[in-house]
Each structure stands twice: as structure tokens, then as C-alpha cells.
Amino acid sequence: MGKKNKSVLVVGAGIAGIQASLDLAEMGLNVHLVEESPTIGGRMPQLDKTFPTNDCSMCILSPKMSECARHPNITVHTMANIDSIEGDPGNFNCKIIEKAKFVDPDKCVACGLCEEKCPVKIDDEFDMKLRKRKAISRYFLQSIPSEYTIDQEHCLYLTKGVCKICEKVCEANAIKYDDVDKEIELNVGAVIMATGIDAFNPIGFGHFGYKRFKNVVTSLEYERMLSASGPLGGHVVRASDKKEPKSLAFIQCVGSRDDSIDKNYCSSACCMFAIKQSIISKEHIKDMDISIFNMDIRAFGKDFDKYYEKSKSTYDVQYIRSKVSDISELSNGNLRLKYVLENGEIRFKEFEMVVLSIGLEARKNMQDFAAKMDIKLNKYNFCRSDGFAPLQTSREGIYVCGGMNGPKDIPESVVAASGAVANSVKFLEVERQDIKEEGTNEKNVIGDRPRIGTFVCHCGINIAGVVDVKNVAEYAANLPNVEHSEDVMYACSQDFLDLIKDRIKEHDLNRVVVAACTPRTHEPLFRETIAEVGLNPYLFEMANIRDQCSWAHMNEPEKATEKSKDLVEMGVAKARDLSPLKRLPIDIGPGALVIGAGLSGMTAALAVAAAGQKVYIVEQEKKSGGNLRKIFFQPDGKDPQKLLQDTIKKIEEHENIHLFTNTVIDKIIGYVGNFNTSIQNLETKECTNISHGAVIVATGANEHKTKEYQYGKSTRVVTQVEFEQMLLNKDFPHGKFKNVVMIQCVGSREEGRMYCSRVCCTKAIKNGLELKKIRQNVNIFICHRDIRTYGFREQYYTDLRDKGSVFIRYSPENKPKVELLDSTDPDSKLNVSAFDPILDREIIIDADLVVLSTAIDALEENDILAKMLKVPLNADGMFLEAHVKLRPVDFATEGVFVCGLAHGPKDIDESIAQSKAAASRALTFLSKKAILAEGTITEVDISKCSGCAYCVDVCAYSALEIDPEKEVVVVNDALCKGCGACVASCRCGALDLRGFSNRQLHSVFDALELT
Amino acid sequence: MSDWQPKILAILCNWCSYAGADLAGVSRLQYPPNIRVVRIPCSGRVDPLFIMKAFQTGYDGVLVSGCHPGDCHYLSGNYFARRKFAVIKPLMEFIGLEPDRLQFSWVSAGEGERFSEVVTKVTKDIQKIGPITKMVKGV
Incomplete structure (x- = not known):
């Protein structure tokens, strides 16, 4: 291996770039995050809600954004572009232009x-x-960095030399008209690209009248209309007459799945996007009539189908299988849609508003960019990557994630980002980092009388323009225990931070209260400041007199001043009772346990081992390889068996990987960094104990065994997996072999398994194409409910159709029927009857072979493992991740991760990406010698505890346990997250929450003189 | 009575409602200045005693607000809060306090507007009920 480097470059700060940066920074690497726009965040801040949980997009994103901005190992370069990458992996020289x-x-x-x-x-x-x-603005309200920027093209002074108003009004003297572009040179070991995607521009596309008809909008415009912080404040009205629309049509695949515009791929996210928008719309306007015009509904992700079903059953959303051919605008602004049903019938329907579900496409400048970076693109101008190396560009040392190499939804982008990090590690120096010792020179204030300093911020005129700041500061000066009080212009400016430190020394302060903006953004900064002069960071309290006072009561200055005084007084009351808290270190032991030696488990193991960690893989089968052993073809021509053999060889040869086959897990105890697992060989009954710091669950899944469609009764009815074996051996039914019928969704998307098994559509088509290679004249009929060849898989669907295969859509109420011609002979030929909506009648196929695309089933053993690891399963028995959008491979339980089919159905490339992601997330812990537990956690007064264990049930993190000998509760500091639910439930008053203790809170409630 | 301004204690969870209150400010949405906010990690932290203590201090009303059901940052804290809330209102009635002095809401970090609406409504409701006298210390 060549040179390794401590620095790494991430290009693009959308959710993928942010996730990649955070993972790398947590591994102790220096990250340079380069972003073209003035803020990090990418596309997610534009979204109102996210599917399938309807989580607020900004709420889930902003903690990640601020973590990224605050992280000491991350340098954010906004309004910056990468100009060139010279050199070799491990030693790239990159030139960045910061505007x-x-x-x-x-x-x-x-x-x-x-x-x-x-x-x-x-x-x-x-x-x-x-x-x-x-022309001077910040990109959006929660932009990070929050500073303003001037639009050079439009600023009057910068273009015409007049105005300068901003300079005059800026009290902070921040305007800098003579600012120039800067060139930055960086030496890095690897580059992760996450430049994102663009949305299709439907101007002039089809006959949809976008920009000609006022009430036709794109899905992104509609998303902003739905957003509470958007231009309409979340009250959807149509542009023509500002009235709430009572009917709405979504037109799918605008700019997707369309060869005529060179976009023969599926944008993957738009179906779910439309379903989400229709549900949210119905929540806004209850009696709205919503129709979604579609070719197929591609709800292929985890829990997506349940969401789709809910939109029909609870929200009465109508789905119409049809391509809209024309829209005309009526005099009242309504839109008349002309569409053709599957049976050829032409229909018309009027809607008050139309949303075009626009597709995702490669960024506009991709060709130039790729030429500069020396990376290759695919034919749709997305970054090119390989099915077995889905995160790698054509240039070694440069990795890709997010939408840059193909349409992805949020969790897939997050997975790809973490996965790309795991790939880049081989060119980076990842070492076990020491913990930064806290509080070594801390002043001991225990037992000292509180000496409180209060500082009231003007925030320019943001607070002082409404609140009488001086008056508030004077009021605070007279409160008990306040030794010093003053008003300051900008509390967060560097000058003031220095002043606060001086005042602490000068007046021997041991508590600090700052009345300014919100603690959510600024508390960390002030805490760090007081810690610099030896005060415990928890001896700090904020009063929010800007966001929750001056800004909210702009026309009531007197009342706002009165409220500010009260808020400061409450803050002082809390401060008086604050005590120093210690963030206890939890030692993190090295090494990972990987459960399952399928492709996912082995890939994850290799990625963890690449960072110098020991890995133990436990596999209950006699051979490793899992489901990959049964896959022989890939639609892109790659050889899965070669992938399997290569992977097994790497595992066998790796000195840091220990594979235990024919072995099961007996017991797992411990927590992050400190797991202890005993395993047992099924044959020798020999037990082994393993200590490890992290766990990766990669237990896989099974092919569903069905009883439908004569399976098991006829030798001519097989599953897709069995059919693939037939294709490999070219061993087809004897005699005439003319007609093959495939039936999709066998066991999937119906009662008991209300999920899409995701891979079966592509698998059926792949096997169809293989069959056509061997037996060109065989007719293939595919009975399906929707064809879900998402992303670039769409091409294979087109290929099989071009070869004359017939696709017949069936409904779950009217499934195809399979009958043996001679019911006494299992070798007898079959009759398949199905209703064809295109011909509008029932057809009967004389079938020589019926191939069933059976569902993917969760393992039954998952249940036992989940209990051992204290992690949840979803209703379908698959492992449930910590957050479906932003923590797709983590569990709420720290140090435990999931990948592959154990998490949900997925394809080979997706399993590879996810297992690398799990490895990368595990490495964020394993690359540390210790982590710090949170300071604000629960404590127990055992003299009061009755051992009732009510708190144990309440705790969502299994942080509380009853000590069997003493019969009192014990808190595991490493697991407690500090929510306080246990404290509020304790009947004996034995529990308390540090930093939000009963005493502190009661002091706050009691602070004001109200009577 | 119409000029009388109630004092209301607002106990807000850090992750959703407190953030929603911040967003209301950032969006410059105006609401009555009658609330005094206390930030706590999670609505699950709320002990019914907190509410009684507030009435005893002399607050005319109490608003407790957390994440929407299902959205709790701590997975299930707001469900525990909801269960406690279900029993505390009958208790208030039993001791002769108007139950409407205590109000609960779910406000997400993205719902600045909802936060200002909630505060406006709660303030109006409490104004209608009038000043608190029962339970207040020194009265």
C-alpha cells in the first residue's frame, strides 16, 4: 500500500456529503467539506416532510448540520468549487476556489x-x-453557516458602484465589498464526491403546459407550497385565484422512464414523493380529491408499500394507470386532463391544480466536471460506478455517494456516504484516538456560595430594538447571588467571549447566565468559553430573550422587557442550583463481531479489518456465502460467483478476520465498546468467548416457500431461485418448451407480508433475458402488479419488452390461476389463466414452465438475536434501524449496526453499499479508545429506591437494571440518554436527572413573584 | 377583566416544541407575551408535581408541549407524558381547579406557526377563566 494521509476531501455538502464528513471526522481524520452554495444541507432543507414517516425534513437534518459545522475535525468551505485533483491516491493535491x-x-x-x-x-x-x-441574503432561515452573502451579479454597488446601504446599516461592520476569490491548496489521501442531482425542468415538455398554465406546478414547487416555512406558509392555494384547490392531479414520470428524451431510467423517489405529498395535502385540505396518474407505483423501499396502502385506505387517494397525453386550461383556471386507460379508452377529467412529478437527473455541468476530475460518466451523465463496486468512480482514491451516481432517496444516500467512507479508509491514517481529558484544571466550586455573572445581549438591535436591555441587566444585578451583571452588544462575538472570561476571573464567578438567543445553537459555544477558564461547562444557563421574546413580541416593547426580566430571573434561579457535571469516559475495546457470513457480513468484515481492526464472523451454516451462492447471473453481465469466490478468498487470507462457520451465538452481554459474546460450534459443541467493541448484524433472509400456484404439486412450477439454477445448468423441462409464465409478488405486498421484496422484478427480468439468450424462441409472459425496475434497472425492462415478452398486470383480487392439465400427473403441462387489462379480457396460456417470484422472508431466528442485542424488529420481523431516514444502519443501541437482507430486501449493489456503511459506522466507535457519556443523565439515591422497577419498563434504552442482590435500580451511564422519563415515573423520588433535577426545575417554577 | 394579563408557564421539550418556539421567533410570528418558558429534555420528564408547583407559585395556566406522538427524540417519552396528562386533568377537577388551566400540545421543530397559534389560543382560554386563587401560596 502506498502513502496514507490524515486529511480527506468531501465535495458537496448535501446529506450524503454531511454524513461522509461526520463519519470521517469521528474517525479522527481532518475533513475538508467543499460546497458550491452558501450553506450546507443540500436538497433536504427544501423538503417539507419525508416519507414514509412524515418526519419534518428540517427537524431531522438540522442537528446533523450543526454537528457538522461545530466538529473540530471538519473545515467547511462554502461557495467553493473544486478545480483540480492532481497526484495519486494517498497523496492527492487538490485546488479549491472559494468565491x-x-x-x-x-x-x-x-x-x-x-x-x-x-x-x-x-x-x-x-x-x-x-x-x-x-441581493444580500442568507440562503434559508436555518442556513449553516448562518452568515449573509452578497449576490455579486445583482448587488447594485458591485455592479454599478452605487447604494452601499447594507454597509451603512450593518452595526457589526461585516460588509466587505473588496472581498476576492481565494485559492486553497489541499493535500488529501482520498476524495469523496457527493455533488448531488438536479431536478428535470419540464418547460415545453409534453403537453403539460408548465409555465403556460398557472395552476400547473412541479413537485418541488408544490413541496415548498406545502412547507410551513415556505412562501405560502403551508396554506396551499393555486396561483390563478389564490383559492384552495379542491382537486389535484399528480402526473408521474415527467422526465423519467422516457427514451425519447434520453432518460430511460426511473428516478426511484418520485412515486413515494407523490404519495407523501398527497397524504400531506389531505391533511391540509380534508375534502381534496387527489388522483395520481402513473405507469407503475414503485413503492419498493422498506415500509413504503404500507404507506402506499394507507394513502388509498385512509386518505382515499386515487391511482389511475395511465399516461396523460394532454392538458388544456379552462377559463376558470381549471385543467382538463386527457388520458388513455390501459384498455385504450380515452377519458377526460377536470382538476383545479396539477403537480408534475419531475424526475431526477445528473447535475447540469457533469461533463465538464468529470473531464476535470478525470472520472467517467454513464450514458445519462451520472457518475459511472460498477454493480459490485457501487461507491467507486473510475479513478482510484475517488469515491462517489448520494445522487451523483444515480437517483437515490435519503437513506440510500446516507448509506452510500458511510459506505464511501469505508472505501476511502485504505488511503487514510485511521488510528485509535485518545480521549481529550475533561476538567483536568477545573476549579472546584462544590460548597462555594453561588457567585453568578449575568450578561444581557443586545444582538445589535435584534433584542435591543424591542427590549430595554440596560434595564434588564440592572434588574439582574439586584437578584440574589448575582455578583456581576452587564449588557453587551454581541454576546457571541470573539471580543465578548474574551470579556466573559475576564469577568469570571475578576469577580470570581462560579455560574454564568447569558440572556441572548437560543441555547439550541449557542449553548455549546458559551460552555466551551467558560471551560477555558476552568469552570465546569455545566455551570452555565441561557435565557432566550431573542427568538422567544424580542422577535415574537416586536410591537410590545414594555411587555417584552418585563418578560425578559422574568426569563433572566428564572435562568438565575436555575443557575443558583447548578452543579458541575462530569462526562464519564466509557472505554471502547477494539474489534467487531459480524453475525452472518453472506455477502453483506463478509463485505462488512473486510471493511472493518481494512482499518486494522480484528473481526470475528459467526455463521450458522457450514459454508459462507449465504444467498449469493444461489445467484449466477447479473443483468449487467457481471459474474456473482466470481464475486463470491473473490470475497471468500479475501476473508480466508486476511490475518485479522476469524471466520467461525457452523457456529451459533449463545449469549451476548455488555454495551458499546465492551461486548462479550460466547459462541458455540454446532458440531464440536466447543464454546469460544469473544470480546469486541461493536456488533454488525448481517443475518440475511430466506426465500419464501409458497403453497400457491401449484408449487410443490407440479414439477413445472419453480421459484426464481430454482429457475436460475435451471438456467445455469441449461436443464429445462423435456419435450416442447415454448411458453414460460412468471408470476410476481408471490407472498409479497399482501396480508401478512405487506412489503415489496424489491429484487424480484429485476430478478424475473434478468432471468427472462438469460433465457432469451439460450432459447431465443421461448415466449415469456410476466404476470405482475407493478414492474418495479427502479433506477437504471429500467433499461433491462425495456430490453425484455423489446424481445417480445408480454407483461400482464393483475390485481390482488384477481390473481392468475395455474392448473395442471392432468391433476394426477405432477409432470403434466399447465394452464395459466389471467385477466389482461390491455386486451380487456381473460387469456389462457398453455405453459411449459411457471416461475414464481416469491417474497423475501425475515429469519425466524431474528427474534432471539434482537432480544440478546436489545434492538427492535419491525412488524415484518426485519431489524428496525434507529431512524429510517438518517440512521439507516444504526440502532438506537450504540455500537450495534445492521446491513444486508437482515434490514430488508435489497439487491447485491445495495447490500455491498450498506455493509460498507455498517463497517464505517462501527469504525466511528472502534477508532476511539474511549467515548464520553453525556453529563445530563439519571442518578439514583439508593436509600430511597424500593426496587419497584417501574423505571426499568419506562426506559427506552435499557439503561436501568435492578441489582439482584441489593434490589435497587442501577443506571448504566453508557446507555442513559438523559430524557428523564424514568425520573418522572419514580414513585419514591429516588431518581433524579442531572442538569434538569427536580430541585433545579422547582427553583425555576418558583422563581417569579406572581402573587 | 379584559385587560387582565395571565401569566402562563410553558414547559417545552428541547427537540421539538422549544425548537418550534425558536422558529416562530425566527419567522417573526407574533404571539402574546404571557408565557414564561422552561426548557426540559423531553415531555416525558414532566412530573405532575411540576404542574401543581406552578399553580402554587401563582401561574394562571400551564402549557406543556412535546414532540408529536411517534416523533419523540427519546423514542417513547411523549407517550409516557400523554398517559400522565390523561390522569392529571380529572385530578384538577377533583380539587376544584379549572382543567383548562392546563393545556397540552404537540408542536414539531418545523411548526413555528403552530406554536404561535397554540400560545395565542392558550392565552385567550386562560384569560376567559380568570386569575388563579385556589392553591396559590400566600393567597
């Missing part, structure tokens, strides 16, 4: 005064041009 922002980020306090006064209005791209922004 002039014209606002000094160190001085700007994001008060927004400049934007208010700026006379130049321009289209707001973030709000899809549905609203205007100013």
Missing part, C-alpha cells in the same frame, strides 16, 4: 438588517422562485 462572499463571516451576526434594507429583489432559488430574496 468572494463580500460579508466577513467572523463579524456577521446574521441579524438580517442588511437584507431588510437592501433594495434589490431577486428570485429565491431555495423557494423555487415562488418568492423573492434580496
Whole structure:
């Protein structure tokens, strides 16, 4: 191996770039995150809600954004582009151009005064041009960094030399008209690309009248309309008459699955996007009539089908199988849709508004970009990657994730990001990091009388423009235990932070209260500041007198001042009772246990071992390889068996990997960094104990064994897996072999298994194409409910259709029927009858072979393992991740991760990406010698505990246990997250939450003199 | 009575409702200045005693707000909160306190507007009920 490097470059700061940066930074690497726009966040901030949980997109994203911005190992370069990458992996020299922002980020306090006064209005791209922004602005409300930037193209001073209003109103003197572009040179070991995707622009496309008809909008515009922080404040009205639309049509596949515009791929996310928007719309406007015009509904992800079914049953969304051929606008602004049903019948329907579900496409500048970076693109201008190396570009040392190499939804992007990190590790120096010792020179304040310093912030005029700040500071000065009180212009500026440290020394302060903005963004900064002069960081309290006072009561200055005084008094009351808290270190032991030696388990093991960690793989079968042993073909021509043999060889040869086959897990005890597992060989009964720091669950899944469609009664009815074996051996039924019927969704998407098994459509088509190679004249009939060849898989669907195969859509109420011609002879030929909606009648096929695409079943053993690991399963028996969107391979239980089929049905490339992601997430822990537990956790007064164990049931993290000898509860500091649910449930008053203790909170409730 | 301004204690969870209150401010949505906010990690932290303590101090009303059911940052805290809330209102009635002095809501971090609406409504409701006298210390 060549040179390794401590630094790494991430290009693009959408959710994929953010996730990659966080993982790398947690492994102790120096990350440079380069982003073209003025903020990190990418596409997610534009979304209102996310499917299938309807989580608020911004709420789930913003903690990751601030973590990324605050992380000491991450340097964010916004408004920056990568210009060149020279050199070799391990030693790349990269040139970055950082554009002039014209606002000094160190001085700007994001008060927004400049934007208010700026006379130049321009289209707001973030709000899809549905609203205007100013030439000086911040990209969106929660932008990070929050500082403003000037739009060079539109600023009056920068273009015409007049105006300068922003400079005049800026009290922080942050405007810098002479700012220039900067060139930065970086030496890095690897590059992770995550430049994202664009949305299809439907101007002039089809006969949909986008931009001609006022009430036709794109799905992204509609998303902004639905958003509570969007241009309409979440009250959807149509553009023509500002009335709430009572009927809405979604048109799917606008710019997707369309060879005529060179986009013969599926954008993967738009079906779910439309379902989500229809559900949210119905929540806004209850009596809305919604129809979704589609070719297929591709709800192929985990729990997506349940969401789809819910949209029909609970929200009465109508799904119409049809391509809309024309839209005309009526005089009242309504839109008349002309569409053709499957049977050829032409229909018309009027809607008050139309949403075009626009597809995802490669970024506009991809060809130039790829040429500069020396990476290859596919024919749709997405970054090219290989089915067995889905995160790798054509250039070694440069990896790809997110939408850059094909349409993806959020969790897939997050998975790819973590996976790309695992790939890059071989060119990076990942070492076990020491923990930074906390509080070594901390002043002991226990037993000292509280000496509180209060600082009241003007925030320019943001607070002082409404609240009488001086008056508040004077009021605070007279409160008990307040030794010092003053008002300051900008509490968060570097000058003030220095001042606060001086005052602590000067007045011997041992508690600090800052009345300013919100602790959610600024508490960490102030805590770090007081820690610098030896105060425990938890001896700090904030009063939020801006976001929750001056900004919310702008027309009531007196009442706002009175409220500010109260809030400061409550803050002082809490501060008085604060005590120093210690974040206890939890030692993290090295090594990982991987459960399951299928492709996912082995791939994860190799990725963890690549970072120098020991890995133990436990496999209950006699041979490794799992389901991959039964896969012989890939539609792209790659050889799965070669992949399997290569992987097995690497595992066998790796000195740090120990594979235990024919072995089961007996017991797992412990927690993150400190697991202890005993395993037993099924044959020799020999037991082994393993200590390890992390666990990766890769137990796989089974092919469903059906009783439907004469399976087991006829030798001519086989599953797709069995059929693949026939294709390999070219061993088909004897005699005439003319007609093959495939039946999709056998066991999937119906009662008991209300999920899509995801891989079967592509598998059926793949096997169909293989059959056509061997027996060109065989007729293939595929009975399906929707064909779900998402992403670039669409091409194979087209290929098989071009070869004359027939696709027959059936409904679950009217499944195809399979009958033996001679019911006494299992070798007898078969009759398959099915209703064909295109011919509008029943057809009967004389079948020589029937191939069933059976569902993927969760393992029954999952249940036992889940209990051992204290992790949940979903209703279908698959492992349930910590967060379906942003923590797709983590569990809420730290140090335990999941990948492959154990998590849910997925294809080979997706399993590879996910197992690498699980490895990468495990490495974020394993690369540390210790982690710090949270300071604000539960403590027990055992003298009061009756051992009732009510708290044990309440705890969502299994952090509480009853000590069997003492019969009192014990808190595991490593597991407690500090929610306080146990404290509120304790009947004996034995539990308390540090930092939010009963005493502290009661002091706050009691602080004000109200009577 | 119409000029009378109630004092209301708002106990907000850190991850959803407190963030929603911040967003209301950032969006400059205006609401009555009658609430005094206490930030706690999770609505599951709320002990019914907190609410009684607030009435005893002299707050005319109490608002407790957490994440929407299913959205709890701590997985299930708001469900426990909801169960406690179900029993505390009858208790208030039993001791002769108007149950509407105590209100619960679910406000997400993205619902600045909802937060301002909730506060406006709660303030109006409490205004209608009038000043608290029962239970208050020193009265």
C-alpha cells in the first residue's frame, strides 16, 4: 500500500456529503467539506416532510448540520468549487476556489438588517422562485453557516458602484465589498464526491403546459407550497385565484422512464414523493380529491408499500394507470386532463391544480466536471460506478455517494456516504484516538456560595430594538447571588467571549447566565468559553430573550422587557442550583463481531479489518456465502460467483478476520465498546468467548416457500431461485418448451407480508433475458402488479419488452390461476389463466414452465438475536434501524449496526453499499479508545429506591437494571440518554436527572413573584 | 377583566416544541407575551408535581408541549407524558381547579406557526377563566 494521509476531501455538502464528513471526522481524520452554495444541507432543507414517516425534513437534518459545522475535525468551505485533483491516491493535491462572499463571516451576526434594507429583489432559488430574496441574503432561515452573502451579479454597488446601504446599516461592520476569490491548496489521501442531482425542468415538455398554465406546478414547487416555512406558509392555494384547490392531479414520470428524451431510467423517489405529498395535502385540505396518474407505483423501499396502502385506505387517494397525453386550461383556471386507460379508452377529467412529478437527473455541468476530475460518466451523465463496486468512480482514491451516481432517496444516500467512507479508509491514517481529558484544571466550586455573572445581549438591535436591555441587566444585578451583571452588544462575538472570561476571573464567578438567543445553537459555544477558564461547562444557563421574546413580541416593547426580566430571573434561579457535571469516559475495546457470513457480513468484515481492526464472523451454516451462492447471473453481465469466490478468498487470507462457520451465538452481554459474546460450534459443541467493541448484524433472509400456484404439486412450477439454477445448468423441462409464465409478488405486498421484496422484478427480468439468450424462441409472459425496475434497472425492462415478452398486470383480487392439465400427473403441462387489462379480457396460456417470484422472508431466528442485542424488529420481523431516514444502519443501541437482507430486501449493489456503511459506522466507535457519556443523565439515591422497577419498563434504552442482590435500580451511564422519563415515573423520588433535577426545575417554577 | 394579563408557564421539550418556539421567533410570528418558558429534555420528564408547583407559585395556566406522538427524540417519552396528562386533568377537577388551566400540545421543530397559534389560543382560554386563587401560596 502506498502513502496514507490524515486529511480527506468531501465535495458537496448535501446529506450524503454531511454524513461522509461526520463519519470521517469521528474517525479522527481532518475533513475538508467543499460546497458550491452558501450553506450546507443540500436538497433536504427544501423538503417539507419525508416519507414514509412524515418526519419534518428540517427537524431531522438540522442537528446533523450543526454537528457538522461545530466538529473540530471538519473545515467547511462554502461557495467553493473544486478545480483540480492532481497526484495519486494517498497523496492527492487538490485546488479549491472559494468565491468572494463580500460579508466577513467572523463579524456577521446574521441579524438580517442588511437584507431588510437592501433594495434589490431577486428570485429565491431555495423557494423555487415562488418568492423573492434580496441581493444580500442568507440562503434559508436555518442556513449553516448562518452568515449573509452578497449576490455579486445583482448587488447594485458591485455592479454599478452605487447604494452601499447594507454597509451603512450593518452595526457589526461585516460588509466587505473588496472581498476576492481565494485559492486553497489541499493535500488529501482520498476524495469523496457527493455533488448531488438536479431536478428535470419540464418547460415545453409534453403537453403539460408548465409555465403556460398557472395552476400547473412541479413537485418541488408544490413541496415548498406545502412547507410551513415556505412562501405560502403551508396554506396551499393555486396561483390563478389564490383559492384552495379542491382537486389535484399528480402526473408521474415527467422526465423519467422516457427514451425519447434520453432518460430511460426511473428516478426511484418520485412515486413515494407523490404519495407523501398527497397524504400531506389531505391533511391540509380534508375534502381534496387527489388522483395520481402513473405507469407503475414503485413503492419498493422498506415500509413504503404500507404507506402506499394507507394513502388509498385512509386518505382515499386515487391511482389511475395511465399516461396523460394532454392538458388544456379552462377559463376558470381549471385543467382538463386527457388520458388513455390501459384498455385504450380515452377519458377526460377536470382538476383545479396539477403537480408534475419531475424526475431526477445528473447535475447540469457533469461533463465538464468529470473531464476535470478525470472520472467517467454513464450514458445519462451520472457518475459511472460498477454493480459490485457501487461507491467507486473510475479513478482510484475517488469515491462517489448520494445522487451523483444515480437517483437515490435519503437513506440510500446516507448509506452510500458511510459506505464511501469505508472505501476511502485504505488511503487514510485511521488510528485509535485518545480521549481529550475533561476538567483536568477545573476549579472546584462544590460548597462555594453561588457567585453568578449575568450578561444581557443586545444582538445589535435584534433584542435591543424591542427590549430595554440596560434595564434588564440592572434588574439582574439586584437578584440574589448575582455578583456581576452587564449588557453587551454581541454576546457571541470573539471580543465578548474574551470579556466573559475576564469577568469570571475578576469577580470570581462560579455560574454564568447569558440572556441572548437560543441555547439550541449557542449553548455549546458559551460552555466551551467558560471551560477555558476552568469552570465546569455545566455551570452555565441561557435565557432566550431573542427568538422567544424580542422577535415574537416586536410591537410590545414594555411587555417584552418585563418578560425578559422574568426569563433572566428564572435562568438565575436555575443557575443558583447548578452543579458541575462530569462526562464519564466509557472505554471502547477494539474489534467487531459480524453475525452472518453472506455477502453483506463478509463485505462488512473486510471493511472493518481494512482499518486494522480484528473481526470475528459467526455463521450458522457450514459454508459462507449465504444467498449469493444461489445467484449466477447479473443483468449487467457481471459474474456473482466470481464475486463470491473473490470475497471468500479475501476473508480466508486476511490475518485479522476469524471466520467461525457452523457456529451459533449463545449469549451476548455488555454495551458499546465492551461486548462479550460466547459462541458455540454446532458440531464440536466447543464454546469460544469473544470480546469486541461493536456488533454488525448481517443475518440475511430466506426465500419464501409458497403453497400457491401449484408449487410443490407440479414439477413445472419453480421459484426464481430454482429457475436460475435451471438456467445455469441449461436443464429445462423435456419435450416442447415454448411458453414460460412468471408470476410476481408471490407472498409479497399482501396480508401478512405487506412489503415489496424489491429484487424480484429485476430478478424475473434478468432471468427472462438469460433465457432469451439460450432459447431465443421461448415466449415469456410476466404476470405482475407493478414492474418495479427502479433506477437504471429500467433499461433491462425495456430490453425484455423489446424481445417480445408480454407483461400482464393483475390485481390482488384477481390473481392468475395455474392448473395442471392432468391433476394426477405432477409432470403434466399447465394452464395459466389471467385477466389482461390491455386486451380487456381473460387469456389462457398453455405453459411449459411457471416461475414464481416469491417474497423475501425475515429469519425466524431474528427474534432471539434482537432480544440478546436489545434492538427492535419491525412488524415484518426485519431489524428496525434507529431512524429510517438518517440512521439507516444504526440502532438506537450504540455500537450495534445492521446491513444486508437482515434490514430488508435489497439487491447485491445495495447490500455491498450498506455493509460498507455498517463497517464505517462501527469504525466511528472502534477508532476511539474511549467515548464520553453525556453529563445530563439519571442518578439514583439508593436509600430511597424500593426496587419497584417501574423505571426499568419506562426506559427506552435499557439503561436501568435492578441489582439482584441489593434490589435497587442501577443506571448504566453508557446507555442513559438523559430524557428523564424514568425520573418522572419514580414513585419514591429516588431518581433524579442531572442538569434538569427536580430541585433545579422547582427553583425555576418558583422563581417569579406572581402573587 | 379584559385587560387582565395571565401569566402562563410553558414547559417545552428541547427537540421539538422549544425548537418550534425558536422558529416562530425566527419567522417573526407574533404571539402574546404571557408565557414564561422552561426548557426540559423531553415531555416525558414532566412530573405532575411540576404542574401543581406552578399553580402554587401563582401561574394562571400551564402549557406543556412535546414532540408529536411517534416523533419523540427519546423514542417513547411523549407517550409516557400523554398517559400522565390523561390522569392529571380529572385530578384538577377533583380539587376544584379549572382543567383548562392546563393545556397540552404537540408542536414539531418545523411548526413555528403552530406554536404561535397554540400560545395565542392558550392565552385567550386562560384569560376567559380568570386569575388563579385556589392553591396559590400566600393567597
